[in-house]
Amino acid sequence: MKKIITKIKRFISQDFKKTLDKLFPWLSVTAVLLIIIISYNFQGLYTHNELAAKISKIVNINEAIDNHINSEFSVIQTDLINEHLKQIDDLIDEISKNSDYASFFNIPSSHKSFKDLMDNIKANEVVLNRFMTHKAIIMEKTLDLSANLRNTKEIRTLTGFFSRILLSRFGEIFDSNLFSDDVRAYRYDISNSQEEGSQIDYNYSLLLIQLNEEIIQLIGIQERREQVSNLINTSATELIEKLNNYSRTTKNLLDATLLFVAALMIIFMLKLRQNQQAKLKMHEKELQIKEILENSSDTVFEIDAKGVIKSVNYSEDKNKYPLIDTVLELMSPDGRPINIIAELESKDKYSLNEIRRKKLRKNADESNIPTTEETLNQDVVITKEDESGYSFEYHESMYASPIRKLGKIIGANVVLIDFTKQFEAEYRQKKYAEKLETNQHVDKETGLPNHLALNKELTNSRENGLRKYVVYISIDQFENFQFFYNDRTVSLILVEVSRTIRLCMRNYDIKAELYHLQEDKFCLVCEEEDKDRLAERLLNYFSSTIVLKDNLNHDITLNISLRLGFSNDADTDNSDRLAQAKLAHQKARQIEAPYFIYEQNDDNERTYRNNQIVSSMIRYALNNNKITAECQPIYDLTKPLPGENNYELFSYEILVRLYDDEGKIHYPGEFLNIAKQAGLYISITKAVVNIAFDLVEKFDYVFSINLSSSDMANTSVRELFSARLKKCKAPNRLTIEVLETEDIDQKMDDVLKFLNEVRNKGCHVAIDDFGSGFANISTILQLNIDYIKIDGSIIKRLPYDENSRAFLSMLSNFAASANYTMVAEFVSSQDILDQVKALGVQCAQGYLLGKPAKLI
Structure with missing residues (x-):
């Protein structure tokens, strides 16, 4: 590699040699890292195979344990x-x-798989210990029963029981529950016997039941042992597969390392070529930047250490800029002169988002300076006169960088960025937003401030501790106006009412603000005004x-007559002033008075507060399951x-709680009535529907759920019920209890359609x-x-009402002839239960028989 690089260095320029020299340390570090990676991965290949062999051995040992305990009557060693x-x-x-343990098992998925294997092995030890314990107990009890069989009186009967247990261990079909019932029946028969030896048979049957219970537990333990054994094998297989994948990844990494070396060399050569091309393009970029500066709308100054302008890109009217060899004078928004060189002494750059720069006109006529309002119609900069007569612009931001020589600042490059048009656009947008906000707070029908404006005023009053009270105003018999007159006339009535209220305020100099909330509802926010006199x-x-x-x-x-409700002049912990005024208005309507002044903590407020608390509680319960x-x-x-008031279970009724x-x-x-008023009742119904189906899936009982005609007419409830019913495996264990409501006849079509659908699926009604x-x-x-x-x-x-007994007797005869099953509710005493049974009612529920409770 070094010889190749040496040959390359002979044919490249001096600039490329410098680049190559800079890259050599990085190449050396890369080579060392590659050697470490290769050696580490070779070691990993060996240790991965060793780990896989140990895990396989664990599986073999686990199988040996399975084989040893597989025979039911083998002696457990x-x-x-x-x-x-x-x-x-x-x-x-x-x-x-293992030396490679950390590298492999620190991988989250591998760590989880190994943890699962260890957890299953620990569970296996627990199950095996329980198995050996119960196995020993069974052997001991079997020997004990065998030894005592000859002492029994009914030896033939008890030998039959004993043989059934023994034969069950050899694969005979054996129903443990039936066996227990048979033995208990035998015990029940001999418990009242006075014959000699009956106590011995009774005790012997007790031992038979105990042995049967031990066998049942042993069967459960054996099933659990098989599950744990399978989990061990699954976890081990998963770990071995991950080890094999890890080994393949290691091998692939070695191959990738070699490819990486080749790619590194290619990138290195390409980088050298790019450096050469970059140098050739640098000059072209300098020319482009110079051209851009000359044609830019922004201004670029070069100043010396004293702030004197040495050059500027005159791209527009030169009269807009200071002259060369004059001082560049800039001021901050607060009027402070800016010394750019001083600001840069300890900085690499200096910037301001907004600056003032003197224009080249002095003692300007104030009437010629545009105002902010004029800028909405004129394309001019926003200016302002100072005491010296200069006008200043607010449409530039500044960026300055120092020019240094031998570490000393000898000047600076200053860029002034013009954002006049952006400023004006933002100003117009701000004005438009303010106008839009104003329109949002005005009622179009009456021109009065609306409920948004009222909320804003009350919030301001609350935050600033202002003592103002609210008058809630409504028009009596307004529904009649809406019924007899068209919308235009109704609007005229509202406008006339607002005009009359404002006329009263003006004539009596009432310090208040009038708001129109909705339809016939108005509000006054008043201060320092006697309430009775104002009313x-x-x-x-x-x-x-x-x-x-x-x-x-x-x-x-x-x-037209008004009804008024007056609040206090401050909020309370339980209600704000608007709520107080509404409560007072409601009280005035209840007592048919023209007005009422709020009284803290009266019945209406307590109801209002309770409704809020309960509504909040319901929402919490719905949102948090x-x-x-x-x-x-x-x-x-x-x-x-057997036993007092003990009967076979018929079904369970599901009762909602939160x-x-x-x-x-x-x-x-x-909470149910408040839920209906707050629009939350249907959400509760849907939650109970889900609970009902979950119970049917979980328990082998019959359940009943209460649904009203409104529930069955609600589309979302029907859709949920239908969706859950399609997935339900035992719809015959669900009964729909139709609640008696006053609107059942009005919604009978929806009720019948729903009930026919669920009945066709197997549900009862x-x-x-x-x-x-x-x-x-x-x-x-x-x-x-x-x-x-039957209603409670x-x-x-x-027990004391002959008419009730007569009614129930009549209904019982009708139900018997029509093949209906009757259920009595609220059976809370023995007298009631006796009457219910005497009148032929088949089923009953109540505190005497069983209280509501959660099923676990």
């Missing part, structure tokens, strides 16, 4: 298994201490009739189980809270339901 586990631990330790004056101004001309020039006589559900069991009263930001649980009565007032027998027949859930208000009165 604990020492042998522990020896195998120690061999695996030793191999892992050797891999960790009296405003109301008196509208005591007489108002005459308007409609679009056909007909007279319209109107009696804090909508949850509890499930209350429904039991089949026709299928009793958690606030402090983790406190809240129930539907606290129930009507909830039947008897609460909205649904009747006709509704039941229309909906084609499967279950009737009827069920709770059964």
Whole structure:
């Protein structure tokens, strides 16, 4: 390589020799790095194969363990298994201490794969220890049962049980749950027996159940062992594959290194050629720059150490610039003279975004100087006179760089960049934005400031601590005006109302600002004005009739009355002044008074504050996945189980809950009505729909979900339900409980369409809270339901109300003839349960039988 470079140096110019000499240190460093890379990669190829061999050995040892414990009745050699586990631990330790361990396993994906392998090996040790423990227990209990079999009374029966367990170990079909039920039934039969020896048989059956439970656990452990073993093999295979890929990458890196050397030489030769071409072009660029400077709209000065101009690119009218051999006088925006050389003493450059430069006219007539307003129509610079009579321009920025000789500044190059047109454009844009903002804050209908202007005023008042109060004004019976008159006439009414209010303000010198918010809503922001007196004056101004001309020039006589709400003169922690005025206005409407003055913490404000808190809580729960559900069991009263009030489970009803930001649980009565008013109810419904399908997929129970007619008529709810239903594997385990609502008849078409769709997919349908007032027998027949859930208000009165019992008896007969299943809600006492059973109700739910809880 060195000989080749020496030959090249003989045929190139002195400039190229200098370039080559500069590149030699870099070439040397590159060569050393290449040698290190090559030697390191050769070492890596060997160690990678060694690591792969150790991992393969781990797989072989794991397979040996599998073979040893594969036979169910083989004697487990604990020492042998522990020896195998120690061999695996030793191999892992050797891999960790391998010289190439860090380079390979520091790769994130390789590190994760190795960590997975170690985690699986640790899990394997835990599973094996559990396996050996339970295996020993089973052997011990089997021997114990065998030895005690001859002491039993019913030896033939118990021998049959014992044989079923033994045969299960040889592959016979064996149902452990059925076996446990059979043994428990036998125990139940002999538990009441007084015959001699029955206690021995009872104890022996207990040991049989314990042995069966141990066998069940052992089967589970064996399944877990197979899973862990497969995970070990998978992790090991993945690691070996990554090692092989790493080896191939190492080999490819060696090949790439050689290619890199060749590429480096090519780049080196090209760089030499580029340097030669760059030198040839330098002169051309200097000529181009000189031409650009001469034709530029910007001004380039060369000044000496005293600030005297030595040269300038006169590209425009020379009268615009100072003369050569005169001092370049510049001033900062604050009028301070600029000494460029002094500023550059400790800097490599100096710049200002805006400067003042004297124009070549003195004692200018002030009337000839354009104002800022004139610049909107004239293409002139913005100027301003100072006390000396010179006019200054505000349309240039400056950049200066020093000219040095032997480290001393002997002058400077100064560039003045003209941005007059840009300045004027920005000025016009600013004025347009101000005008646009003004228009945005004005109501086009009345010409009054609008709600944006009001918010701005209240924010300013709040930030500056101004004591002003708000009057919220509405026009009574405005809906009638909208109903009887066209939009133009309604607009005339609003304009006349605003004119009358302003006339009152002017005549009484009321210090206030009037705003038009929307339709018939106006606001006054007042200061230092008695509220009762202001209310009296405003109301008196509208005591007489108002005459308007409609679009056909007909007279319209109107009696317009106002309703007013007054706020305090400051915000409170719970409500700002606009909210206070609205609350007072609402109170005035409630008590049918012409005006009302805000009273802090009254019923309206507490309701307003509570609604805000609950709405915020609902939004938090929706945004943070804090909508949850509890499930209350429904039991089949026709299928009793041993024990008091113990029946077979029929289904679970899903009941919505939510958690606030402090983790406190809240129930539907606290938030559902507010959710409907705040437009959040549908979002809660969709969250519950998702929860319902998740529960159906997770648990082998029947679940029911409450849906109202509004839910079933909502497009987004129907689409979500349909999408989840298509993916549901067991739609027959989901029941739709149709809530009784007053609008169910109005939305019956949507309800029937939805219910037919879900019923065709396998879901069941129930009507909830039947008897609460909205649904009747006709509704039941229309909906084609499967279950009737009786409203709790009827069920709770059964023990003492004959009418409730008569109603339920009638409904029970109807349900039996129509093949409907009835469910009683709110079964909270034994008296209620007895009445429900006596009246033929098949299913029940309530606190007596089971409280709502989360399923885990």
